[in-house]
Amino acid sequence: MxxxxxxGAAMGCMFGLVLYHTNTAGLGGLLESPLNAGAxxxxxxQGALIFGTLGVxxxxxxxxxxxx
Numbered sequence: 001m002x003x004x005x006x007x008g009a010a011m012g013c014m015f016g017l018v019l020y021h022t023n024t025a026g027l028g029g030l031l032e033s034p035l036n037a038g039a040x041x042x043x044x045x046q047g048a049l050i051f052g053t054l055g056v057x058x059x060x061x062x063x064x065x066x067x068x
Contacts, residue, residue, distance in 0.1 A: 001056050001059055001060070003059075004055040004056050004058065004059030005052040005053075005055055005056050006052070006055075007055050008048075008051040008052040008053070008054055008055025008056065008058075009048035009049070009051060009052035009055070010048075011051045011055070012044075012047035012048040012049070012050060012051030012052060013044055013047060013048050015047060015051065016043055016044045016047040016048075017044075020040075020043075027043075031043065
């Protein structure tokens with residue numbers, strides 16, 4: 001399950017960075033300010049947590065299907 005969470009967290013961070021670098025809805029400009037450094041970290045942490053949780057959910061649902 002930890003592996004599934006880490007995979008999802010990495011995907012969440014990558015998705016957040018893509019949104020930041022493409023400046024989707026002005027997000028990149030908003031998070032560039034030095035005053036918003038905490039907001040940028042919180043944005044990436046929240047994305048990692050959400051995608052990590054989804055990764056664990058998918059891993060839990062596929063427990064019976066894995067063949068080793």
